């Protein structure tokens with residue numbers, strides 16, 4: 001009788017079947033605040049020297065936030081260019097209708113990929129005469145100019161022309177008629193270190209090397225070539241690193257890479273990691289929890305099983321070291337984090353039920369947990385935490 005009543009009005013034939021029918025907020029998911037991204041970009045732009053542009057770095061799927069959403073809101077906030085790491089990332093943005101200039105920060109070195117880059121209106125980063133020649137030939141073939149940025153190595157020893165040889169090579173590059181040099185740039189290796197304002201620091205040496213190079217090539221400000229050097233840390237460190245454009249990633253997502261950021265800098269985290277309680281159990285004192293039984297209850301304990309694990313991108317070496325938030329209260333994660341689930345001690349709470357949402361990253365009330373906290377606990381950096389989240393976590397845009 002009761003069953004029949006429960007079934008009344010429920011149309012089983014219309015019962016959802018497909019993947020698209022699954023509620024993205026039913027297991028574990030990432031919420032992305034477009035507003036936070038937009039206001040962060042505005043806030044960062046307000047700190048720039050006059051006429052300095054902001055490139056929003058949206059590589060690695062927008063640091064795990066969804067590159068399309070990040071790009072749209074960064075542009076709303078006033079970003080004038082976008083930076084990606086790979087050809088595919090660039091093409092994806094073009095296919096989603098993004099029209100702003102896009103720079104590929106990684107190295108594209110085959111003719112085939114450079115042609116694809118050209119046809120998608122993406123600017124490659126060029127680190128050698130050989131690559132310049134290929135681009136010039138491509139431009140010539142189409143009777144157009146291939147837009148690109150030249151990169152010089154000032155101390156990172158990754159991509160870029162060697163500084164000492166660049167002055168001579170630049171003379172040759174200037175004679176190529178079918179390329180258009182849109183920028184000359186370099187990348188800082190250590191701007192987030194505490195001594196970066198010290199004249200002997202890596203950062204100041206890189207800046208000096210870069211400025212000396214610009215002087216040697218008789219760089220003329222009227223050439224419409226953008227000079228850029230700073231990442232988030234460099235941008236926040238000092239205005240003498242701003243030049244014509246800054247390339248910001250981490251700070252746009254709401255986290256300062258500097259240990260002591262400027263006091264009146266207001267950044268809002270754009271990412272919230274949330275999960276549902278999938279099960280609740282009560283265990284006695286002295287009972288082992290999770291693989292290896294590394295956690296043993298010291299009292300009768302109420303456990304919530306959360307449906308998220310290391311296969312979603314929560315580092316396993318955070319086991320027993322993190323907390324989750326519900327209703328402005330912290331709860332400790334206990335036992336090993338497993339591939340798909342983890343346990344949380346909710347002893348004493350009557351408000352947490354199966355289906356309750358808990359917050360792993362982000363804010364709830366006045367409590368906040370940031371990827372910076374996770375990074376410290378797991379001996380890594382917030383960049384790695386953000387881009388470790390897997391596609392199994394749906395990205396849901398919330399505002």
Ligand SMILES: *Cc1c(COP(=O)(O)O)cnc(C)c1O
Nearest residue numbers: 057105187231232247248249250
């Ligand atoms: C990733 C990257 C950036 C952005 O760095 P953040 O520290 O996240 O601001 C800037 N420039 C280059 C070349 C990069 O690869």
